Each structure stands twice: as C-alpha cells, then as structure tokens.
Amino acid sequence: MSIEWVNRAIDDLRAWGRAHGREVDADEARLLCDYASDYLDVNELGDFTSVTFEELLLNIYPRKVIAPPESAPETVAAARTLVDFLLETEEIGGKMAARMRATLDRIEPEMPAALADTSRFGMAKSLFSAMGADSLDAGEDSPPAEDAQEGEYCECPGCSPLPPVRLASREALAEAALRVPLLTDARRLVQWMLAGGRTPTRKGALRVRDAAEANAQLAVGDPAFLWDLAVHTGLVETEGAAVFDGDDPDPLEVWAATVRFAVEKDTGGAFSGDRLVDEELYTLLDLFYRVQAPVPVPVVREYLEDEIGLADEGAELDLEEVGRRLAYCGLLSRGEGTLELTPLAVWGLHELYDVFGIDAPEAPDLAAADATGLIEGLLAGVLPDVAESDIAGWLSRRSPAEAAAELLGAVSGAPAVARGIAVTIVDRLGAEAEESVRGFLEDAELRPHAVHWLSARGLAAPTLTPDEVLWMSVDMLALALPAAEEDPEAFAENMAASGPPSHVIEEMWRVDHPDAVDVLELLGRSLPDQNAAKAARKAAFKARSRAIG
Known part of the structure; x- marks a missing residue:
C-alpha cells in the first residue's frame, strides 16, 4: 500500500504543515494517497484531479474503509488540506485547485450517506464489519510468514485475534x-x-x-x-x-x-x-x-x-x-x-x-454449563443456529421444573438483558414447570414475568397491579436495548407496529427500574409517531430528575 512516493509525500506534507502552522491529519492524508495509488493509478502528487477525489470519497471509501458516517467531515477536511498543499507546492495549478474545492464542497453532504450504504460495501469491509471494525486495523489477512519459526508467528494481519469457535465432536x-x-x-x-x-x-x-x-x-x-x-x-x-x-x-x-x-x-x-x-x-x-x-x-x-x-x-x-x-x-x-x-x-x-502458534480459542459447550454459564454464554454472542442448539441441549438434560428453577434463580437481581434471556427460555416450557415458576411470585422483578407465564397457560395467577404492568413494560423494552443500538431501524419498525401508546409512555418515568431513563431516551429517538416520541423525551427528563432528586 504505502509505496515510496506516498511516504515522501506525507513527510513533505507534515513539514509543510509545521512551516505554515497548519494542522495536518497525516494518517487520513496517507489513506487518501494509498487508495489513490492502489485503485486510481495515481503515481505522484501531480496526478491528483478533482475526479480522483470524487472516486475516492464516493466510491473507494464506501467500498473499502470501515468508518462511521459521522467521520466524513474529517476525511473531507483532510482532502481540503491536501488540495492546499498541492497548490502551494505547485503540484497543481489554480484552476485545478478550484475544481477540486468545488468537488469537495459537493461531496461533503453526500459522503455520510455513501459510507452508511451497506450495498456499496466491498468483500473485506462486509466481512470485517460483521466481525467488528477492530479486525480491519491491520488490513487483509495473510498466510503464515515463510520465515516464521515453529511455534512462533509473525505480526502480520493474519495474527489478529481469532474468534472462539464451536467444534463438532x-x-x-x-x-x-x-x-x-x-x-x-x-x-x-x-x-x-x-x-x-x-x-x-x-x-x-x-x-x-x-x-x-x-x-x-x-x-x-x-x-x-x-x-x-x-x-x-x-x-x-x-x-x-x-x-x-x-x-x-x-x-x-x-x-x-x-x-x-x-x-x-x-x-x-x-x-x-x-x-x-x-x-x-x-x-x-x-x-x-x-x-x-x-x-x-x-x-x-x-x-x-x-x-x-x-x-x-x-x-x-x-x-x-x-x-x-x-x-x-x-x-x-x-x-x-x-x-x-x-x-x-x-x-x-x-x-x-x-x-x-496462533491462539485459536474454542467456544465452550453451553449445553453442559449451569444456568448462569448458559446465560452468560448467550450474552457473549452466539450465532442463532448455535444458540438454538445450545438451548435445546441444555433443556434436554433437565426436567421443565428443574430448568425453570435454575434459570429464574440465576437471574434474580440480575440486569434486564440476562433476565430476558432466562424468561425467554422458560417461556418454552409447558405446565410441568408451574410449581417452579410459581415459586418466584415473591420476587419483585420476576413476579410480573411469572404472572404472565402462568396466565398464558391458563393457570391460576394473581392479577398484576397497574404499577407492575408498567414495570414489566419498561423491563421488556430494556431487554431490547442492545439490539436497538445495533439496528435502530429495525427497532423503530417494531415500535411502529407494536410499541406502547403515548399515555403509557407518559407514566413510565414513575417506574422504579434501573433502565427506565435509557428506555425512555431510546423511545424518544426511535418512535416514528412524533407525539409518542415527544412523550418519551418528556418522561425521560422527569425520570432523570427523579433519579437526581
């Protein structure tokens, strides 16, 4: 990537910045030069044109670079600095510099959408986005270095941490x-x-x-x-x-x-x-x-x-x-x-x-874990098919009553997300688990879920108070917080179809739930109904004030 002319250009750019008291984003400028060299046949600074910047920022970057849409202004600013440098060092003339600046002015409002458009992602960007942006810090993967000794491994990109995998028997x-x-x-x-x-x-x-x-x-x-x-x-x-x-x-x-x-x-x-x-x-x-x-x-x-x-x-x-x-x-x-x-x-x-000599972790068999281990393993992130297999295997080793008792006992006093996993698994169980579920009616946080479970199966159950119903509404939404942060559009669609009405949202600030503020702020950002979203923002303000008070 960083061939000799790019190294010289970045050194000269840094020196120019120091001499003129200009702040230079050398890393971003290097990336611009690297990709221009690799994909646009730019072999020296004088080869840059206005078309080069258009291709780089609206085509190459969206395909190759893992960067959030909000980073676009930084990249465009680095490009503008590069144009100033090219003009003052006479690599380009005044007319070309004017065309470049006009192109960057046009590109700036378009680039965030381009970076966010997943249909433009290239192979490496798609794959490493799925794994996490940190994996791309070193670039594409490489096979073992030929001069690596047995039991050793070089510091090439292929040595970036490997994810845990589940191995068959x-x-x-x-x-x-x-x-x-x-x-x-x-x-x-x-x-x-x-x-x-x-x-x-x-x-x-x-x-x-x-x-x-x-x-x-x-x-x-x-x-x-x-x-x-x-x-x-x-x-x-x-x-x-x-x-x-x-x-x-x-x-x-x-x-x-x-x-x-x-x-x-x-x-x-x-x-x-x-x-x-x-x-x-x-x-x-x-x-x-x-x-x-x-x-x-x-x-x-x-x-x-x-x-x-x-x-x-x-x-x-x-x-x-x-x-x-x-x-x-x-x-x-x-x-x-x-x-x-x-x-x-x-x-x-x-x-x-x-x-x-590469550390290749093996994912534990969650089916053999206790209830806490199962829940923690699922929270750590497991592929859906693997999670389904783990849950089915875990349940097959226990009677419904034993499974319910272990799962609900493991999340008594736990965060909402852990409680949600346990409740979701218990919801698979039939009436054979009644006695175990009924045993958690005295647990303030699990009581609403236990009542709902019993009622759904036509079993005798107490009636939830209005405060308990409200608490359960907040708790169920709290379960969705991690997924909503990852895919806000999907969450907004779900809320549009089945979200709580405004009069319920208005009362949520009263709920003594640790996630009440986060839930209300999420609703305020996500609800497509403007009146409901406004009610959520007002309730979030009241909930924060209540917590401070």
Whole structure:
C-alpha cells in the first residue's frame, strides 16, 4: 500500500504543515494517497484531479474503509488540506485547485450517506464489519510468514485475534473425514496401486502410465495429485519405489494433514481448480473461519477477483467450479447462493492455527454449563443456529421444573438483558414447570414475568397491579436495548407496529427500574409517531430528575 512516493509525500506534507502552522491529519492524508495509488493509478502528487477525489470519497471509501458516517467531515477536511498543499507546492495549478474545492464542497453532504450504504460495501469491509471494525486495523489477512519459526508467528494481519469457535465432536468429525470425496478417491487409488503391484517413481511420484490407467479405470481426476496427497497425508507409505500398506491411519490425522497440504503446498490449482485461488487458499479459508457464517457467493467473488488480485491477473473466475471443487475436497459446503466452511474445515484450521502458534480459542459447550454459564454464554454472542442448539441441549438434560428453577434463580437481581434471556427460555416450557415458576411470585422483578407465564397457560395467577404492568413494560423494552443500538431501524419498525401508546409512555418515568431513563431516551429517538416520541423525551427528563432528586 504505502509505496515510496506516498511516504515522501506525507513527510513533505507534515513539514509543510509545521512551516505554515497548519494542522495536518497525516494518517487520513496517507489513506487518501494509498487508495489513490492502489485503485486510481495515481503515481505522484501531480496526478491528483478533482475526479480522483470524487472516486475516492464516493466510491473507494464506501467500498473499502470501515468508518462511521459521522467521520466524513474529517476525511473531507483532510482532502481540503491536501488540495492546499498541492497548490502551494505547485503540484497543481489554480484552476485545478478550484475544481477540486468545488468537488469537495459537493461531496461533503453526500459522503455520510455513501459510507452508511451497506450495498456499496466491498468483500473485506462486509466481512470485517460483521466481525467488528477492530479486525480491519491491520488490513487483509495473510498466510503464515515463510520465515516464521515453529511455534512462533509473525505480526502480520493474519495474527489478529481469532474468534472462539464451536467444534463438532471427534466422533462426528472422524466419520465425516471418512466420507470426504477427495480422500475417498485417494484411498481408492492407493488400493488400486497395491492390488496391481504397481510402484511409484524413485522419488515416490505416480508414474505417467499408471496415472493414465487410473484415470480410465477409476474415473478420478488428476491421479498424480491424489497420489501426492496420499503420500503426504499418510494414506500410503513409500520408500523409493517401494509401497507399503501400513495400518489404517487415524482419519482425523489424515484430515489435518490434508488441510495443511492444501494451504502450504503449491498444487497448481488442484484443490480449487484455479491456480490463483489455490495460492490464496489460506487467506480465503481464514476469512470464512473468522466470519463463522455462510457468505453470499457474490461477496466471495468480489473478494477473489479484487482483494487477492485475480482482477489484476485478468483471470476469468469460474466460481461455481471453485465452490464445487472445494466442496469435493471437504473444505466448503454450498448453500442456496452461499458458501461456508464445513465443520471438518473449521476443525482442521483450528488444528493448523495451533501448529502455527496462533491462539485459536474454542467456544465452550453451553449445553453442559449451569444456568448462569448458559446465560452468560448467550450474552457473549452466539450465532442463532448455535444458540438454538445450545438451548435445546441444555433443556434436554433437565426436567421443565428443574430448568425453570435454575434459570429464574440465576437471574434474580440480575440486569434486564440476562433476565430476558432466562424468561425467554422458560417461556418454552409447558405446565410441568408451574410449581417452579410459581415459586418466584415473591420476587419483585420476576413476579410480573411469572404472572404472565402462568396466565398464558391458563393457570391460576394473581392479577398484576397497574404499577407492575408498567414495570414489566419498561423491563421488556430494556431487554431490547442492545439490539436497538445495533439496528435502530429495525427497532423503530417494531415500535411502529407494536410499541406502547403515548399515555403509557407518559407514566413510565414513575417506574422504579434501573433502565427506565435509557428506555425512555431510546423511545424518544426511535418512535416514528412524533407525539409518542415527544412523550418519551418528556418522561425521560422527569425520570432523570427523579433519579437526581
């Protein structure tokens, strides 16, 4: 990115700023120069034009840079400073500077919307936005440095912290490893070689005539690659031209060796069907590992064609074939328009990171935790499918009465979000949990939820007082606070459809709830009904005054 001319330009810009008493945002200016160089063929300061700034700020930045919309003025200010510098150092003339300034004036009000438009995001920005902006601080991921020693790892971007992953059981993984089509074909080739008394070359490679016969008789593609894989993964043992049929190796050891072979050896495209994709296979699989979710095929295409340089090579990418080949190899699974790592690939990469000396945390099995551990684990952030599996597994180990007692007991006096998770899980339980739920009618915070649970099942329940109903309204909204901060538009839509009426909101300030002010402020910002929003803001003011008093 930061090539020699950019380094010189930033040094000169800093010196110019000091000499003229100007504040210079050197980091932002460097980013402008870097992206201009990488994507717009700007090779020196004099190559900047008004079109360069328009492309940078309304096209490149929205696609590449993780930045909140409110950061746009800082970027435009840095661009204006750069224009002043270009003019005073005579890199551009007065007419060009005037055109640049007019362009920046036009861009400034448009740029925040461009930065916020997710449809413009590029592959890296989309992926790392899903993981958190901190992950992008160092740029795109890289495979292990060639000079890294065993047990060590360089400080390249690929060393940024890995997310915890849930690994399948070894039994399930071993069974899956035995069914990987790639390895099944490799085993068939080995048995064919042994049955026919065939021998490899003195260097252990498959002979050309044997490769041709294997292709015809076994209907396998690239027998030479399959033999090489079999040798490297321990499916067959060779010494010179001799072949030994040893004990069946552990299928997971074979799979771990397969993953390492895939990312370390130059196979000329034998894994993915594309040489350039194979060269960047570690980077691609590492990104899938970090995202931990199916990735839309168009997003994968953009990454392969742009981020790792396929577009620069002028290569035509058959992504359908790449996906099919990597599925055949057991590395990716294909969904409806998506690709994701197989559980085997997740396990294989987890093992590989350990070999490289990278900390690859394993997410705990929440189904085996106690109620507190389950709730804390779910609060820490778990993919929806995994959370559903954890909850179902946790409930399967307990009777409904035991589950209700443990969950509600774990959140007595806890924050609203934790209480909400417990109540949501208890809501799945049937009338068998009645006695346990009824036991929490004396808990002031859980009582409204217990009454609601009993009433919903037609069981005898006390009547909530108006104050308790109001408290429960605040409590239920407090559960939505984290999600509302993440997706305010979705929260506003939900409130428009089923939010509390103005006369209820007006009374919420009276509720003795620790989240009352936050809830009312959120409603004041989010409610599309202006009268309801105004009522929420007035109630929030009263609630703050009440807390101070």
